[in-house]
Structures are given as structure tokens and as C-alpha cells.
Amino acid sequence: MPKNTDSDLQSQFANKAQAWSARFSEPVSELVKRYTASVEFDQRMAQVDIQGSLAHADMLASIGILTTADLTSIERGMARIQEEIANGSFQWSLDLEDVHLNIEKRLVELVGDAGKRLHTGRSRNDQVATDIRLWVRNEIDIAIELLHELRRKLAGLALEHADTIMPGFTHLQVAQPVTFGHHLLAYAEMFGRDAERLADCRKRVNRLPLGAAALAGTSYPIDRERVARSLGFDEVCRNSLDAVSDRDFAIEFCAAAALIMTHVSRLSEELVLWMSPRVGFIDLADRYCTGSSIMPQKKNPDVPELARGKTGRVNGNLVALLTLMKGQPLAYNKDNQEDKEGLFDSADTVRDTLTIFVDMVGGIRVKADAMRAAALQGFATATDLADYLVKKGVPFRDAHETVAHAVRECEQRGCDLADLPLADLQGFHADIKEDIYQVLTLEGSVAARKHIGGTAPERVRIEAQRILGEDSD
Numbered sequence: 001m002p003k004n005t006d007s008d009l010q011s012q013f014a015n016k017a018q019a020w021s022a023r024f025s026e027p028v029s030e031l032v033k034r035y036t037a038s039v040e041f042d043q044r045m046a047q048v049d050i051q052g053s054l055a056h057a058d059m060l061a062s063i064g065i066l067t068t069a070d071l072t073s074i075e076r077g078m079a080r081i082q083e084e085i086a087n088g089s090f091q092w093s094l095d096l097e098d099v100h101l102n103i104e105k106r107l108v109e110l111v112g113d114a115g116k117r118l119h120t121g122r123s124r125n126d127q128v129a130t131d132i133r134l135w136v137r138n139e140i141d142i143a144i145e146l147l148h149e150l151r152r153k154l155a156g157l158a159l160e161h162a163d164t165i166m167p168g169f170t171h172l173q174v175a176q177p178v179t180f181g182h183h184l185l186a187y188a189e190m191f192g193r194d195a196e197r198l199a200d201c202r203k204r205v206n207r208l209p210l211g212a213a214a215l216a217g218t219s220y221p222i223d224r225e226r227v228a229r230s231l232g233f234d235e236v237c238r239n240s241l242d243a244v245s246d247r248d249f250a251i252e253f254c255a256a257a258a259l260i261m262t263h264v265s266r267l268s269e270e271l272v273l274w275m276s277p278r279v280g281f282i283d284l285a286d287r288y289c290t291g292s293s294i295m296p297q298k299k300n301p302d303v304p305e306l307a308r309g310k311t312g313r314v315n316g317n318l319v320a321l322l323t324l325m326k327g328q329p330l331a332y333n334k335d336n337q338e339d340k341e342g343l344f345d346s347a348d349t350v351r352d353t354l355t356i357f358v359d360m361v362g363g364i365r366v367k368a369d370a371m372r373a374a375a376l377q378g379f380a381t382a383t384d385l386a387d388y389l390v391k392k393g394v395p396f397r398d399a400h401e402t403v404a405h406a407v408r409e410c411e412q413r414g415c416d417l418a419d420l421p422l423a424d425l426q427g428f429h430a431d432i433k434e435d436i437y438q439v440l441t442l443e444g445s446v447a448a449r450k451h452i453g454g455t456a457p458e459r460v461r462i463e464a465q466r467i468l469g470e471d472s473d
């Protein structure tokens with residue numbers, strides 16, 4: 001945007017550049033103009049602003065407030081404006097405050113009086129609320145599709161690694177063996193809930209505020225249902241005061257975005273950990289990593305680290321929006337203009353992050369041997385030994401105690417439970433028989449957990465296939 005000088009400002013003011021300027025006797029200062037304007041960030045809503053204006057104009061024509069000729073002129077003018085915006089020739093002006101006034105002013109330049117009639121029965125207050133809803137709705141649809149793609153990528157990798165065994169952790173201590181496929185599908189669950197949450201949020205986004213005008217509605221015999229239909233809204237907002245001031249839908253979207261990023265962040269944390277040479281479970285493709293300017297040996301997982309970092313900002317956007325709303329009396333207040341930057345940022349961050357993760361997850365190189373070796377350490381099958389005794393009639397608490405003694409013995413000898421000779425195991429409990437060695441293997445442990453939600457390869461295959469076969473709607 002060109003920086004306006006004071007003399008520009010004076011002359012534009014003299015030309016009544018501002019839509020509301022006739023009432024005012026002195027221009028706002030350059031700083032106040034910049035402070036109050038939103039065009040630098042809300043111009044990205046131009047497309048939906050035009051869409052909303054066209055639906056409004058069509059409705060005004062349908063009730064006889066605009067003539068067919070006016071409507072045709074408005075449509076022609078808007079088509080031209082769309083072209084100018086697309087080819088970068090549209091002149092955005094800070095004097096015209098926001099996207100709405102910039103487009104309206106240009107329309108008047110292009111089509112004259114028909115353009116001046118467009119704002120009949122409408123205010124920027126219901127206009128902006130409509131624009132944001134249309135914009136968010138589109139972002140929701142994109143994010144839902146990306147979440148499904150990511151789920152499919154996770155399920156594809158899970159299918160490949162349904163049999164790959166890794167240690168499962170609690171408290172970051174080796175707990176029980178799990179399959180890597182199962183571990184990946186945990187994230188597919190999270191992203192599935194995220195998609196559901198967005199679909200639910202979309203229901204409340206998809207209501208039409210237009211018709212509320214400034215706050216009290218309008219005296220024109222408007223047909224709100226018609227506007228709702230032409231813009232694809234499912235419902236019409238039922239109270240004009242609420243319609244212009246409600247930003248719950250944006251808060252819900254930001255909350256859903258924060259949760260998506262929180263899930264991405266948890267996954268990122270694991271990717272970083274798994275890629276550490278100390279763990280060495282996976283490798284990420286070079287295009288997601290960077291080197292160090294000083295340490296030639298380094299390959300740093302920058303993308304997951306940044307995703308983890310950006311989550312903080314997306315969480316912050318949610319809190320900012322909640323705080324923006326908490327003190328506002330009905331109805332519209334200019335505070336509301338502050339709703340956009342954080343909202344846009346959350347949507348952009350989610351979109352970029354998911355797009356990158358779809359590709360990155362597909363390219364994870366799994367080091368199955370390292371996973372298996374790690375699962376063999378830390379007595380990961382101790383619970384299986386306890387369960388074995390329970391099946392022989394030993395109460396679980398006693399079995400737990402018995403296995404604790406066996407683990408202690410192994411620690412002293414520096415060996416695994418499966419390395420103890422049968423006679424020694426029988427020293428802990430006489431009911432232990434030769435078949436214990438199947439139970440103590442990693443494969444036996446995971447295969448036994450084949451119920452719904454379990455880690456068994458057979459179950460992972462079923463779940464992964466289910467996700468791959470899902471219809472993404």
C-alpha cells in the first residue's frame with residue numbers, strides 16, 4: 001500500500017474520500033487513519049465481500065428496490081472489480097478504511113448511481129459479519145479435507161507398519177510393547193475428532209447475519225431467506241443485535257484450530273524425539289530438516305519444531321479473541337475489527353501446517369530394528385507375565401507382586417524376563433510353564449491385544465483399512 005502523505009490526505013478529504021466524512025469538520029491524523037483502518041488485512045475478504053454484495057443486490061432487485069438495470073450494472077461493476085483485484089491493478093486506499101468501502105467506492109466509480117444504491121438496507125456491521133462467516137466457512141472446508149488426507153496418510157503408514165513393534169511409553173518410561181501402526185492411528189483418531197469438531201462448528205458459522213443492518217434491522221421489506229439461499233447459508237441469524245456482534249463462531253473456529261495445532265504439536269514432539277540419534281526410531285526426509293551453520297554433522301527437524309512453536313501463537317489467537325469479546329456491550333463495537341488478524345493467522349497456520357504434514361508423514365522412514373531393540377529393554381512384557389498368572393487363577397495383585405520380584409532379579413542379573421531359565425521363573429511361581437516364553441515375546445504380547453482399540457497387528461490392519469475406506473464427507 002502506498003504511504004499517504006499529509007497533503008494527499010487533505011486533498012482526498014476535500015474530495016470526500018471517506019464514506020462518512022460529510023459530517024466531520026476536520027480530517028483524522030495520519031496515525032489515527034492507520035490506527036483505525038483495516039484494509040491492509042481485510043482486503044483478503046474481497047472475494048466473499050463481493051459475493052455477499054451480489055446476493056444482497058439480487059435480493060434488493062427481487063423486492064423492487066433496485067431495478068433490473070441497476071442489478072445488471074452492479075454485476076458488471078463487480079465482475080470488473082474482481083478482475084482488477086485478481087490482476088493486481090485494484091487501487092486499495094487507506095482513506096477508505098476497509099475492504100467494504102474500497103470496493104463500494106470503486107463500484108460507484110464504475111457504475112455510478114446503481115453502485116450508490118447497493119448499500120440500501122445494509123450496514124458494514126452486518127456486511128462484515130457475513131464476510132467473515134463466508135471466509136471461515138471456506139477455511140473450514142479446506143481444513144476438513146486436509147485433516148482427512150492426513151488421516152489417510154497416517155493410516156497408510158500404519159498399514160505398512162501394522163507388525164512393527166516399538167516400546168509404548170507412560171511417563172516416557174518403557175511400559176508395554178505396541179505396534180508402530182497403532183501408535184500412528186492414535187493421531188488419526190485425534191485428527192478425526194478435529195474434523196468432526198470443525199464440521200460441528202460449521203453449523204453455527206453457516207448462519208446469515210445480513211439483514212441485521214447496523215443493529216436494529218431495516219425498514220425495507222427484505223427477503224433474508226433468499227440471501228441465505230443464494231450464499232449457501234443453512235439458517236438466518238434470529239436476532240439483529242446478536243447477528244452484528246456475535247463472534248462465537250470465530251472463537252469456535254480458533255478453538256478448533258488450537259486443538260488441531262495441539263495435536264500436531266504432540267506429534268511433532270514425538271517426531272523430534274524419535275529422530276534424535278539417542279532414540280533413532282525414524283528419519284525425516286531432508287526437505288523438512290535443516291543443517292547447522294556451525295556444526296556440520298547436524299540434521300535438525302525444523303519443521304516439526306516450528307509446528308510445535310507455532311501452536312503457541314494459535315493458542316494465543318484463541319485467548320485474544322475471547323478477551324476481545326468479554327467486555328463488549330451490545331451491539332457492534334469497533335473492537336470487533338480486531339477479530340480478523342488472529343483468526344486469519346490461525347486459519348493460515350492450520351492450513352500450511354496440515355499441508356506440510358500430509359507430505360511429511362508420508363515420507364517418514366521407519367527404523368524398525370531400533371524400535372524393536374528399544375522394546376526389548378525395560379521389561380515391556382512384565383504385565384503379560386502377570387496376566388499369565390491371573391489366567392492360572394492367581395489374584396492380579398499377587399501376580400503383580402510376583403512379577404515385581406522377577407523384574408528385580410533380572411535387573412540384578414542384567415537380563416530380560418525372557419532370558420530367565422524356566423526353573424528360575426518357577427521359583428517365583430510354580431504355575432509358570434514352558435508356554436510362558438510365547439507370552440514373554442513382543443509378538444505374543446501385541447498379538448494378544450486384538451480387541452477393538454487394541455494394539456494387535458490384526459486390529460491395526462482393520463482400523464487402518466476402515467480409515468482408508470472412509471468417505472471424507
Ligand code: ARG
Nearest residue numbers: 038098124125128334336337
Ligand atoms: N472494518 C470494520 C470491521 O472490521 C467493518 C465494520 C465497520 N463498522 C462501523 N460501524 N465502523 O469490523
